[in-house]
Amino acid sequence: MLEGAFNVDYFVLLIGLLLIAGVITTKFSTKLGVPSLVLFILVGMLVGSDGLGFIYFDNAKHAQLIGIVALVIILFEGGLETKWSNVRPVMWPSLSLATLGVVLTTTIVAFAAKLILNVSYTEAFLFGAIVGSTDAAAVFAVLKGKNIRPKLASTLEAESGTNDPMAVFLTISFIEILLASDPNYFTLVGNFFWQMGFGLFIGLALGKLASISINKINLDSSGLYPVFALAFALLTYSIAAFIGASGLLAVYVAALVIGNNDLTYRQSIFRFNEGFAWMMQILMFVILGLLVFPGQLFQWDIIWKGLLLSIILMLVARPIAVFISTFKLGYGRKERIFLSWAGLRGAVPIVLATFPMIAGVPNSQLFFNVVFFVVLTSTLVQGSTITLVASKLGLTGPKKITPMHSLELVSIGKANAEIIEFHVEEDADVVGLSLSTINFPTGTLINAIIRKDQLVTPTGDTTIQEDDILYILVSRIHKKQVETLLKKKKEVNIEELDFEQEKSS
Structure with a gap:
């Protein structure tokens, strides 16, 4: 019985060590420029029977x-x-x-x-x-x-x-x-x-x-x-x-x-x-x-x-x-x-x-x-x-925005409300507008804005900029309306666009 318990404990220990080794290798993979998948494989080969011999596995x-x-x-x-x-x-x-x-x-x-x-x-x-x-x-x-x-x-x-x-x-x-x-x-x-x-x-x-x-x-x-x-x-x-x-x-x-x-x-x-x-x-x-x-x-x-x-x-x-x-x-x-x-x-x-x-x-x-x-x-x-x-090959796009997620995004089941996250794109209609001038549904509250990895505490005079990440408290019945409002694109002036194209040519 003691031997069986020891084997189980040994197995749990190995799983824990392997997961820790796997997580740490992801950090090294970024610095080395090597995909983490390769390092995971190497970890397995290292602890296997032909390596350090910790685990024998051939099933x-x-x-x-x-x-x-x-x-x-x-x-x-x-x-x-x-x-x-x-x-x-x-x-x-x-x-x-x-x-x-x-x-x-x-x-x-x-x-x-x-x-x-x-x-x-x-x-x-x-x-x-x-x-x-x-x-x-x-x-x-x-x-x-x-x-x-x-x-x-x-x-x-x-x-x-x-x-x-x-x-x-x-x-x-x-x-x-x-x-x-x-x-x-x-x-x-x-x-x-x-x-x-x-x-x-x-x-x-x-x-x-x-x-x-x-x-x-x-x-x-x-x-x-x-x-x-x-x-x-x-x-x-x-x-x-x-x-x-x-x-x-x-x-x-x-x-x-x-x-x-x-x-x-x-x-x-x-x-x-x-x-x-x-x-x-x-x-x-x-x-x-x-x-x-x-x-x-x-x-x-x-x-x-x-x-x-x-x-x-x-x-x-x-x-x-x-x-x-x-x-x-x-x-x-x-x-x-x-x-x-x-x-x-x-x-x-x-x-x-x-x-x-x-x-x-x-x-x-x-x-x-x-x-x-x-x-x-x-x-x-x-x-x-x-x-x-x-x-x-010139096939890279704009740098991806990775939200810090410093706020926990939750759904408040009892209150029928949610805190949602929204990334503002450069051609969004709300870019350049202050929060007080945007016709949000009743009860909607902008809790925080993440701008260039910095926290901005919003007020009515705060102006929305491109690449802002908004954290919004909204009732579920108004969630779709808020998303539609924020996703609306700026209207393009055709005459100005033609003028710009002629000017560039």
Whole structure:
């Protein structure tokens, strides 16, 4: 009994130390210019059996389970933070990249894998499918806080959030072809449309249901609202998976619906899921680092094959897929070059590489090691240079405003009121107006203004400036009216605009 208690305490201690190490590495990653995901993997490799030997872990099934749960939470958080107004203009290019782009990448990498790994064509296409999609965890983590042009950032985020189902479908299909004596190809094609169609439907339906439920239910503790929202993410994935639809697509779509609705305790839900997604990201990449044995990975045979396939993926397969998938869809040459370079691989390929291992596919261990090496080089090389490449191509946008959140944003359930946060854009109609001249609904109160990281105590004579962050106490019935008022754009004088254009020309 004492020995069992010691083992549990030892396990809890290790989890605590790993999470602390993961959080600290995010600080070092910023200074070193290296994506934190790489450092999480290295932490796992360091404490594993081939490193310091603290943890022996070689269970692919457990790694797959942890990876899928973590991906659900990460996709949910990413979808919550994604604005539909940014995604809508790039929806078709993103879907093209998520479907046609994955197929093209898979095909090109497959022919390279056939020659380099000396495997059958079906096995080569399996390898191509595993590394064919970009990774939501890697893309969301690397782009967070970067001043990449919104159009490009939204394209990459929407692509990474929707291309996992295609990669999962292709991976499972090629495994079935390898293991089945007489595979039914028509069934596989029908299964694809079932997965995508019903995954989309379930995501939309449960996203709407979750939004209504969160706003209608009156819970005793505000801390239960984020848990309630997260429960819908897990429920969405499980229902979709239960009927054979794409659970990952359903979760991302549901999160988009929820995140773009007005929610009670909105900021609490967002902040909770942001922190939980970071925790799962740390846990997932550390576990995947534990699963690999450096002694097997860093062998010359794996190194040169992995490097060659990484180069082909980054410099040949991904660019060709991007240029074809976005043909005549409103992207310039420089933008397509950037999209090609920003196609990060991460946890999804590693998790998918466990599928052949569990199914007992020949060469599955070779695939896992090479995939791991490809992901490591992709994240390290591409992830650490995304901002630099965007800057060189002239594709950086205005510096992102990151609110200090010095005020706790709350919903006051008993009083039927909320404190909301609003970022004032430069073309807003209220810019230059004093608070006393703005026709706010009765009972609305501007509690604080954050201006250039400084707190401004508002009075009636305070003038609103661009990039101000307003904290507003408002009743729920007037919340929409206040938001509409603040979002109203300045009217453009056509004659003045024509004059300015003639003057500049």
